[in-house]
Amino acid sequence: MSQGEAYENLFQRALRTGQARLSSVVMQELYAGARTPADKKDYDEINKVFLRQGHIVTPDHDDWILSGIILLLQVQTQGVGAFVNGEMLSLHHQCSSSPSPC
Numbered sequence: 001m002s003q004g005e006a007y008e009n010l011f012q013r014a015l016r017t018g019q020a021r022l023s024s025v026v027m028q029e030l031y032a033g034a035r036t037p038a039d040k041k042d043y044d045e046i047n048k049v050f051l052r053q054g055h056i057v058t059p060d061h062d063d064w065i066l067s068g069i070i071l072l073l074q075v076q077t078q079g080v081g082a083f084v085n086g087e088m089l090s091l092h093h094q095c096s097s098s099p100s101p102c
Contacts, residue, residue, distance in 0.1 A: 022050040024058040 001009075014020040027047055034040045050056050059067070 018053065018055070020050075021055045021057045022046070024056060027056075 011020065027043065030043045030046075031040065034043060047056075
């Protein structure tokens with residue numbers, strides 16, 4: 001079984017057992033990326049199901065602050081970002097200028 005299949009199985013099991021949660025941020029990104037009316041309709045249905053189950057997670061201000069701090073710590077401890085001449089390089093910049101895939 002490939003890693004992708006294992007993740008799919010894990011996700012499907014979480015859906016079946018009611019353990020899956022959906023972030024409002026993810027829904028916003030899905031809607032923003034919809035390319036067809038059919039995409040929007042699919043997202044409407046996903047949203048409806050998770051709302052009905054009460055399984056929507058919406059981050060508040062403190063959640064966003066904490067996520068920023070966690071990302072900062074990740075950058076500082078794992079070198080995910082880098083500073084050059086006092087400026088932080090973006091992940092996009094690092095990936096696009098790297099000979100190996102990010």
